[in-house]
Amino acid sequence: MDGRILIIDDVATNRIVLKVKLGAARYHPMIASGGVEGLRMARAHVPDLILLDLILPDLSGIDVLRRLREDPVTRDIPVIVVSSSTALDDRLAAFEAGADDVFVKPYDDDLMLARLRNLLRGRQELTDLTKGHDPAMFGLAETGADFRHPGHLVLVTDRPEMALKLRHDLSPIMRDTISVLKHANALSDTDTSSSAPDIYVIDADGAQSDRALRLLSDLRSRAATR
CATH class of the missing domain: 3.40.50.2300 (Response regulator)
Incomplete structure (x- = not known):
């Protein structure tokens, strides 16, 4: 490259x-x-x-x-x-x-x-994507809007101690919502973009590595989360 x-x-x-x-x-x-x-x-x-x-x-x-x-x-x-x-x-x-x-x-x-x-x-x-096209077709010519609303972070882990630690560390320094899901439930309610979070943090340590990779592939294959 x-x-x-x-x-x-x-x-x-x-x-x-x-x-x-x-x-x-x-x-x-x-x-x-x-x-x-x-x-x-x-x-x-x-x-x-x-x-x-x-x-x-x-x-x-x-x-x-x-x-x-x-x-x-x-x-x-x-x-x-x-x-x-x-x-x-x-x-x-x-x-x-x-x-x-x-x-x-x-x-x-x-x-x-x-x-x-x-x-x-x-x-x-x-x-x-934009070569030879008007950037306005893709919404790239619009004036950037200020980001004022809290974001939504989803932590995917089957380890409660990992979830508690992340919440404890991040809560004092961010105003965003933090949700915790297990790997088996992470794809629930992602059929519409309105319910998709802004960021996924996926625990891929040790025994969770294979599930994390499968989940990442699934998330990338869905319009609301890719």
Whole structure:
């Protein structure tokens, strides 16, 4: 798979290492050593994906993200943030600013490349869908509406302790509804889009692995949940 990937990182060693790894994977890397240069290159070349470090000499990575998302030319480019910070607040700030994913150094190269491929595949599918057509046909030209209503997260697990832990950890920091279903009941009431949740979190640990994969396949095959 070919793809133009912009690397925005002020550390030369990091840029070189990423450039070599991406080149070996048959991608086409471009490099920028600062936020201003990165924004200029993103607008001029419109890469297929951006790898962005949070700590830059001129602009913070968060500021770069916000500007990318505010610009109609660059707002749809997938961005993976790479950070040396393990602080939860930094990762949350990156997601709130528009990051598609956040990797903390040191990260697993294979996992990074897998996520990168996933994002590029999604971008290509959207490009193929809208190519030669008016974006308004797909609702892509409408002004984005503010998201004000609580979301609905469904945790699928047969382990009560897993459900209790997730609820305990997430409830203080989110206003969304959390429901718990067993694997056997997860497909119930999904025939209409109005009843489909916004996110599924599927427990695939240990003995639940096979059921989780089957459930994922079923969810992807249904119009309301795919």
